[in-house]
Amino acid sequence: MTPQRLLLFSAARQLFAFNLQEVCEVMEPQQCYPFAGVPPHYLGLINFHGNLTALVDLASYLGLQSRPLPGKLLVIDTRLAHLALKVDAVGSILDAGSITGASSHDDPLTEALLETPQGSVRLIRLEALLSGLEQELQGSVPNDAKPGGT
Amino acid sequence: MDMSQYKALFLSESREYLRSIAEQVVALEQSPAERSAVDALFRGAHSLKGMAASMEYGDVVVVAHGMEDLMARVRDGALPFDAGVADLLLEGVDLIDALLDDVEQERPSTLPTGDYAQRLAIYTPARPKASREVQAEPEPTHPDAAAPPAAEAEKAKESAGEAGGTVRVKTELLDHLINLTGELVTNKQRLLNIGRELASPALDDAVSETAKLLRALHDEVMKVRLMPFEAISDRFQRSVRSVAKKSGKEIHFELTGREIGLDRGMLEQLVDPLNHILRNAVDHGIEESGERERAGKPARGTVWLAVTRDRDRIQITVRDDGRGMEPKAMIEAAIAKGVLSPEEGELLSPDQALMLSCIPGFSTAKEVTDISGRGVGMDAVNAAIQKLGGTLGIDSEPGRGTTITLRLPLTIAIIHALVVQIGQVKAAIPVNAVQRTVELSRGQIETMGKRQMFQLDGEPIPLLSLNRVLGLPLGRFPDGILPLFVTQAKGRRVGIVVDRLLGQHELFVKQLGRPLSKMAGVAGGATLGDGEIVAILDLAGLL
Numbered sequence: 001m002t003p004q005r006l007l008l009f010s011a012a013r014q015l016f017a018f019n020l021q022e023v024c025e026v027m028e029p030q031q032c033y034p035f036a037g038v039p040p041h042y043l044g045l046i047n048f049h050g051n052l053t054a055l056v057d058l059a060s061y062l063g064l065q066s067r068p069l070p071g072k073l074l075v076i077d078t079r080l081a082h083l084a085l086k087v088d089a090v091g092s093i094l095d096a097g098s099i100t101g102a103s104s105h106d107d108p109l110t111e112a113l114l115e116t117p118q119g120s121v122r123l124i125r126l127e128a129l130l131s132g133l134e135q136e137l138q139g140s141v142p143n144d145a146k147p148g149g150t
Numbered sequence: 151m152d153m154s155q156y157k158a159l160f161l162s163e164s165r166e167y168l169r170s171i172a173e174q175v176v177a178l179e180q181s182p183a184e185r186s187a188v189d190a191l192f193r194g195a196h197s198l199k200g201m202a203a204s205m206e207y208g209d210v211v212v213v214a215h216g217m218e219d220l221m222a223r224v225r226d227g228a229l230p231f232d233a234g235v236a237d238l239l240l241e242g243v244d245l246i247d248a249l250l251d252d253v254e255q256e257r258p259s260t261l262p263t264g265d266y267a268q269r270l271a272i273y274t275p276a277r278p279k280a281s282r283e284v285q286a287e288p289e290p291t292h293p294d295a296a297a298p299p300a301a302e303a304e305k306a307k308e309s310a311g312e313a314g315g316t317v318r319v320k321t322e323l324l325d326h327l328i329n330l331t332g333e334l335v336t337n338k339q340r341l342l343n344i345g346r347e348l349a350s351p352a353l354d355d356a357v358s359e360t361a362k363l364l365r366a367l368h369d370e371v372m373k374v375r376l377m378p379f380e381a382i383s384d385r386f387q388r389s390v391r392s393v394a395k396k397s398g399k400e401i402h403f404e405l406t407g408r409e410i411g412l413d414r415g416m417l418e419q420l421v422d423p424l425n426h427i428l429r430n431a432v433d434h435g436i437e438e439s440g441e442r443e444r445a446g447k448p449a450r451g452t453v454w455l456a457v458t459r460d461r462d463r464i465q466i467t468v469r470d471d472g473r474g475m476e477p478k479a480m481i482e483a484a485i486a487k488g489v490l491s492p493e494e495g496e497l498l499s500p501d502q503a504l505m506l507s508c509i510p511g512f513s514t515a516k517e518v519t520d521i522s523g524r525g526v527g528m529d530a531v532n533a534a535i536q537k538l539g540g541t542l543g544i545d546s547e548p549g550r551g552t553t554i555t556l557r558l559p560l561t562i563a564i565i566h567a568l569v570v571q572i573g574q575v576k577a578a579i580p581v582n583a584v585q586r587t588v589e590l591s592r593g594q595i596e597t598m599g600k601r602q603m604f605q606l607d608g609e610p611i612p613l614l615s616l617n618r619v620l621g622l623p624l625g626r627f628p629d630g631i632l633p634l635f636v637t638q639a640k641g642r643r644v645g646i647v648v649d650r651l652l653g654q655h656e657l658f659v660k661q662l663g664r665p666l667s668k669m670a671g672v673a674g675g676a677t678l679g680d681g682e683i684v685a686i687l688d689l690a691g692l693l
Binding site for chain 1: 622
């Protein structure tokens with residue numbers, strides 16, 4: 001079911017959307033601190049109102065060409081995750097009534113492909129995104145370095 | 151009348167009653183003549199029934215009513231308190247617990263409460279033989295035990311109820327208070343840094359005074375977070391009872407220190423590790439009755455669980471009077487499994503050999519049972535305790551028993567940690583995991599086979615690069631000095647080489663939410679005084 005209101009944003013020249021209720025804040029880029037042992041699309045950790053929040057470059061995670069723009073940070077609702085996504089730009093809030101068509105998509109990360117006045121939009125399934133990030137972290141266990149290797 | 155506003159209160163109070171009932175049942179099994187506990191059980195079931203009736207939760211009423219009737223028969227002498235009664239009452243506790251979950255989730259219940267009530271109503275005592283078995287053996291007396299378990303449980307319950315002038319506070323509010331206090335601790339560090347830069351004695355004085363007040367505030371706030379150990383202890387009594395029953399062993403279980411307060415966040419995380427240790431003690435530690443008697447021991451084995459507090463440390467010990475562990479056998483098993491080479495085995499002290507049981511996949515149990523699993527537990531227990539900032543120690547004497555000691559901080563919110571630099575990243579290691587720091591010159595490094603080692607107190611210590619473990623570029627050390635810290639991993643000491651040792655810091659630990667909370671080897675994060683964020687490493691999970 002399509003949410004009542006969507007937040008549109010762009011990454012790697014593609015349009016995406018989140019259910020507006022899943023996003024708690026849109027921020028300007030801020031100081032980010034590197035975090036060891038994570039895949040390269042993790043840009044590091046930011047301090048979001050006291051919550052230590054992982055910052056992930058969405059385009060890079062999706063295997064798309066990340067653009068060298070300052071971009072914006074989409075902070076996911078802190079009740080759901082401690083995650084912020086770096087995206088290129090954040091557009092408008094879209095009312096469900098403006099959607100002219102919807103079709104399913106093979107990618108499990110995509111809830112639906114929506115036709116909107118702004119063009120074709122991939123509605124992201126947040127739970128799938130979080131599970132994917134978690135599985136990847138569980139898979140990237142630390143190097144099994146045997147004692148002796150300095 | 152709309153009762154929904156009272157639902158949270160009903161659920162919380164009902165669960166307290168259930169916890170108390172379960173404790174009383176297990177305690178009564180060991181001292182069936184304890185009249186005060188029989189009365190308390192009856193009152194518990196009666197109160198639960200009354201509360202559920204006023205909230206119109208009919209299923210809970212049916213089950214609690216059945217339990218109350220059964221206890222009335224015990225109280226009036228029509229029924230002895232035997233294992234069958236205990237089983238039925240514990241089944242009732244589980245049933246009500248499940249019903250409360252349904253109430254909480256606002257879903258209709260499909261549990262067969264009618265069948266349970268009927269079984270209670272027609273229950274007749276087991277044959278005399280069974281009841282004699284329960285009572286035949288005299289209770290082992292323990293000099294420390296001033297009161298029988300049932301009376302002790304009742305006393306604990308009463309004292310909890312006596313607290314006048316108390317108020318129920320939502321746990322989120324407490325968490326928020328802790329969070330704010332932690333942020334203040336971080337900010338204090340920031341002010342100290344600024345004070346150093348400005349070289350202002352007046353500012354230093356003010357910050358120093360603020361730091362004292364902050365310490366007092368922190369101590370008070372942490373006290374509010376403490377919950378008595380009894381909040382989880384009923385599960386252990388039931389766990390021991392259930393394993394003893396399954397394995398056909400006679401066990402006496404003693405619990406002391408149920409009133410000791412522990413950090414609320416820590417309590418829940420202690421349930422699985424302690425359950426595992428206790429199940430191991432019953433399943434593998436305590437011998438069969440016949441074997442015990444042949445060894446000149448009482449047929450009934452004893453397992454002690456004791457909680458004590460020494461200033462800002464908590465100590466939990468699980469002791470059994472079973473067969474104990476043989477260090478030599480542990481080393482032989484480790485060599486046979488390829489965990490150790492024979493040469494490495496010779497280097498291990500008896501204490502280190504016992505710690506081999508904490509290596510993943512290591513087990514010397516002759517039989518795998520469905521009770522204690524397949525030897526995959528103690529490594530997880532050790533990792534869980536280290537994650538809480540604690541340590542695990544094993545002491546054992548063949549033929550006399552084993553003692554497992556957990557030493558834990560009073561709080562898991564604020565810790566002391568060693569901050570290190572590795573590549574471009576800073577990371578923190580809880581000081582409880584750091585035995586010492588060393589600055590090693592290259593000349594002190596020896597190569598043994600493929601391994602690089604150095605000598606510390608006459609013991610060869612293998613070296614490991616934290617950069618390599620975390621997939622970071624290796625340090626260069628142009629001055630020929632390698633900074634490292636020594637820690638314990640897989641039963642022996644290891645030197646962990648880093649790029650720089652940046653000193654000890656007081657850190658307010660923050661849990662990392664999804665997705666980073668799933669990452670192995672990371673216990674949380676913290677903010678340094680200059681605002682920089684560091685990961686707090688969990689070495690047990692990392693190495």
